[in-house]
Amino acid sequence: MSATSSAARAWAWDGSLESLLILADLALSAGSWPGSLRSPQPPEAGLFDEAEAGEPCGADPRAAEGALGRLRARGGPLYGLCLEAWMSEEGVEPQLLSLASALGRGEAGAAEDYARPETRILRAACSRVEREVHRLQGLARFSPRSDGLYSALLEPDHNVLPALLPHFARRFGGQAFALVDLRRRVAYLSRGGRIEALSGEEAIALGPDRSDEDAQALWRGYFQAIENPARRNPGLQKRLMPARYWKHLPELARIGERESV
Amino acid sequence: MELADKLALLAGAARYDASCASSGSSRGAGPGGIGASSPAGVCHSWTGDGRCVSLLKLLYSNACRNDCAYCASRSSADTRRASFSPEELVRITMAFYRRNYIEGLFLSSGIFSDPDIVMERLVEVARRLREEEGFGGYIHLKVIPGSSEKLLRRAGAYADRLSANIELPTQASLSRLAPQKSGTEILGAMRLMSEAEGESREESGRARGWRRAAPPPFAPGGQSTQLVVGASPEDDRTIVSLASSLYRRFGLRRVYYSAFLPVAPDPRLPPPAAPPLRREHRLYQADWLMRCYGYAAEEILGAAEPSLDAELDPKAAWALRNPGFFPVEVESAEYERLLRVPGLGITGARRIVAARRGSRLEAEDLGKMGIVMRRARWFLSLRGRRLGEELGPELLRPLLAEGGGAARPPSSQLELAFA
Structure with a gap:
């Protein structure tokens, strides 16, 4: 020291x-x-x-x-x-x-x-x-809200939303989007080139407000079809994508959990 | 056919292509569009086989006039056939991309018609994504061998990466298992891509010199290829030296190896067996040594060794064949020499180089710095003193073998016995 x-x-x-x-x-x-x-x-x-x-x-x-x-x-x-x-x-x-x-x-x-x-x-x-930032760049799952906003729910181990923002701002171009951290009850809203930070109930309220089942079902079908059954290796899958992240992934979350969101 | 059924069918048919990388390119969205790609690439999920899902990987069509013995979509296979329309592909890609399910699209196809007609369809999907949707995400297009140079250049203007699959390691095997395919045609496509890439680099260099806007680069993520391992009799040395010359001659970014999975009994194929996953893994390790660690193909497998060692990774195998190279001195060895130490990767070698500038390193620092001393100690010295006993290759081999449990130094009795 x-x-x-x-x-x-x-x-x-x-x-x-x-x-x-x-x-x-x-x-x-x-x-x-x-x-x-x-x-x-x-x-x-x-x-x-x-x-x-x-x-x-x-x-x-x-x-x-x-x-x-x-x-x-x-x-x-x-x-x-x-x-x-x-x-x-x-x-x-x-x-x-x-x-x-x-x-x-x-x-x-x-x-x-x-x-x-x-x-x-x-x-x-x-x-x-x-x-975790790199992981969540891939694992954040957005769905469109009735107001046109694309919103993602996250429960990161670390307080990484600020580091995810520039990535998604670049990726979404002009499309408005929100990142919601359920664990810390904070959210960032990116709209019209401006970023707004919210907390508490206001943050949670930015989450998805309707079902996105059609797109999610299509994605689940794709996810199942692209797997090669002759090469099954669930241990490797878990190591690369720890189970604590699965909850917010439509391709892996159990149906009951998915509908309670 | 329902869209969902078509998606399942044409994704299932595309899953034999190992490449899913979204790396090596950097672009943003078009006006009013959406999407960006970054050089590192992003994985969006991992399937139950432990493979990363980065791109929406699909065949445009699984109708095919070729009858390749190893392929699930071969013309003689009794399977449902379907094709997407460009509208459907654009719609699914955009819907998945907006939800952050994918980094972009990987589009291949069965040869349902003349090569130019098939290639034109793939290019049209990419064109719509870029020009009509302002899509800035990743696009990987399969090049259909035998299609025209003009189409290939258009493909390169829209795509981040292109690939022509070499499929099998020799023309003899192609003639036997994929009689409608020609090695010359496939290599010809690779050569064209490599030339177009070179020209595009020169052009953008000139444009920079004149401070003018550069034309869109030709496939900035470069080209890759894939070959099936275990469907034909070639040994590892043939495959490794083929990969090495593809990297050298055509500047490929990646060669992918795909363990042969029997899709249907065929007298031309080896009898059904588990896919040679271990062999595939060793080939990827050898490939990694060539691309990132500066090993030559001949160093990985000499004339006397036709196959990669099943128990040892190729780096450890090289170390055991070259005891005179070791020990490598922690205090002074160049980075390239450190990289050859088993247990020391790029990160570890860099950390040693950075740390020895500032501190006087002790043996116990190395383990704390993240170096796998269990393997590295036999090959390192610190200020002239070996960090592990000097053992011959026969004694080291079980200590470095994979699945051999915790490697422990031999007991003193053992040492006496061998003294």
């Missing part, structure tokens, strides 16, 4: 991506960080009063934008790692800040050096995120 000047006070982090970017930028420019994170004080206790000079104090969007620019310009892979570390929800922020400090001290190549424990742990979490 990074060498720090004396026993500096733990940095406050509110869990947001914006404030993580600010912290990573700070660690990068200082070449050090205190070595631990704490939750911020509740606002009524006076978050702004308590903030020390140079200590980030929550998710100020303008500060985050500045941090983002600097990370992209000087941080090499650090910006991408920040996003993935945050999406992973695995608590690897300390490893991220430790790596940012090393890069800030001029230890070029630290982000690729798997002999460093912080790189190894951080990268392992990030590659789980990348794998």
Whole structure:
């Protein structure tokens, strides 16, 4: 872990991506960080009063934008790692800040050096995120709603919707679409070139609102016909596509489950 | 015939084509259209045989005038025949694509008429998708050998990938099992595609030089082919060296190998048996070594070895035949040398190269870095010291064989016995 000047006070982090970017930028420019994170004080206790000079104090969007620019310009892979570390929800922020400090001290190549424990742990979490993003690019299943919107329900292990958005925006062209994360109760709606984030009931309400049985039946028929019975290997199928994703796949979900959606 | 029945029939007939890749191309939607493809490709599902479903893989028609012994759609087969219309294919493709079931369309066909007429139908489907639907997803078209160069060039303007299947490894086997097919014609189609690809690359280079918009590239995902393994008597060495020359001469992106599945008894075919899946797997491994690891065909199978080892993967087999190449030094060996170590893949070799710049590596770091030390230790040294005992090929072989359980170093008694 990074060498720090004396026993500096733990940095406050509110869990947001914006404030993580600010912290990573700070660690990068200082070449050090205190070595631990704490939750911020509740606002009524006076978050702004308590903030020390140079200590980030929550998710100020303008500060985050500045941090983002600097990370992209000087941080090499650090910006991408920040996003993935945050999406992973695995608590690897300390490893991220430790790596940012090393890069800030001029230890070029630290982000690729798997002999460093912080790189190894951080990268392992990030590659789980990348794998899930890539998987869901294929496994998200959309169906048309009565308002013409194409909507997909997902229950990802990691908070990957933000990484899926650019992929589907490019794929759908001008077609409006929504991604709904049932587990986190958040959704993104892409319409007319704009992206809107929703949460709670509003997010869930963006899910499919009618049956798409005709197209799904055609797809199931195709899926069954394309399998080669002489080569059956269900173990391989499960390994490549873990069963926890099957629920939202019309070709694999059981009929009862499908109709309850 | 109902659309659903037709879909099942013509997908069932297309399932013998192994290629389902949606990779190697990058394009966006046309005006008002939908769809994009990215170089890495995307898998949308996996069937019960463990194969990735990326494209909607269909035959335009399963009516065929050829009578190839190994093919389910051969003219003498007693099977229902049906054909799609271009409208139906466009409709299903778009409906599936919008729902993110597929990355695009793979369209092949039985030879129901003159090659040009069949090819024209396939091109027409692709044209409608691109021009009328503004479809930016992936399109793989099968090239019908014997169709005209003009049609082939039109196909390349719409498709991301084209393929002409070589089907069998030699002309002799083609003449016996697929008497209406000609190796010369198939290789001729490959040559035309490779030339058109080259011209298209030059043209877009020139256009860039003049800062002009480049014409649509010819099949930017390149061409692939497929051959059936086990329906004819050729050995692995013949197949591996054929694949190697296809990569070299025509710049193919992929050669697919398809284990022969008996579809009907035929005196020209070997007696029914389980498909040679292990052999197919070994051929894919050998192919991978040629494409990504810099092995020459002659290194994989020398003149004395007609077949790939069933128990050993071809990389381990090469390592055992070349003990003088090892140990490879972790601290200083070039990347290409590291790649030849069993248990070390592209990722592991890259990690070693990156990590040794920054840290002094210790043996226990390597396992943590994701290297399969169970296999690699016999072939590596660190600052001059071997990471595993020096064992001869006979002792190493069972440790590297697949399905041999956990490989453990031999006990000291064993060592004494062989000392």
